[in-house]
Amino acid sequence: MPEQPWHDEQYVEVDAxxxxxxxxxxxxxxxxxxxxxxxxxxxxxxxxxxGAEFTTAGPAAADHRRLRITALQAPLxxxxxxxxxxxxxxxxxxxxxxxxxxxxxxxxxxxxxAGTVRxxxxxxRHAARLAEENRTGLDRLKSSIEAAVRLQA
Numbered sequence: 001m002p003e004q005p006w007h008d009e010q011y012v013e014v015d016a017x018x019x020x021x022x023x024x025x026x027x028x029x030x031x032x033x034x035x036x037x038x039x040x041x042x043x044x045x046x047x048x049x050x051g052a053e054f055t056t057a058g059p060a061a062a063d064h065r066r067l068r069i070t071a072l073q074a075p076l077x078x079x080x081x082x083x084x085x086x087x088x089x090x091x092x093x094x095x096x097x098x099x100x101x102x103x104x105x106x107x108x109x110x111x112x113x114a115g116t117v118r119x120x121x122x123x124x125r126h127a128a129r130l131a132e133e134n135r136t137g138l139d140r141l142k143s144s145i146e147a148a149v150r151l152q153a
Contacts, residue, residue: 006111016149018095022075
């Protein structure tokens with residue numbers, strides 16, 4: 001029986017309107033400010049648009065990824081696929097208006113199985129790491145967005 005995709009979803013409320021949060025997230029180079037597994041972002045030739053492919057590099061070889069932007073729906077949704085680990089990671093941000101000009105930010109990740117038993121075992125360890133990255137990364141992201149919005153004010 002084939003392994004089912006693994007999924008994790010986390011939420012945080014950000015003290016900024018959805019439009020400001022979207023602008024920050026749509027610039028994928030901002031990952032340098034909040035993703036601890038990203039040390040470098042290659043700027044795609046056509047910019048950060050749907051279909052653009054680019055790479056990110058991190059402190060470990062396992063943190064090197066090839067990304068492809070799959071959705072940019074201002075100011076509601078941003079999605080991308082990441083390859084380079086055990087399976088394909090599908091990432092997504094959903095931005096929901098909250099009270100008093102705030103945004104509820106959802107960060108979702110789905111890991112599709114890669115196949116062989118060796119990969120499936122590695123994938124389970126990777127899924128546990130992704131769940132932790134999703135939780136802690138969202139907290140760092142909240143701080144980065146709020147700081148960027150304060151600087152623009």
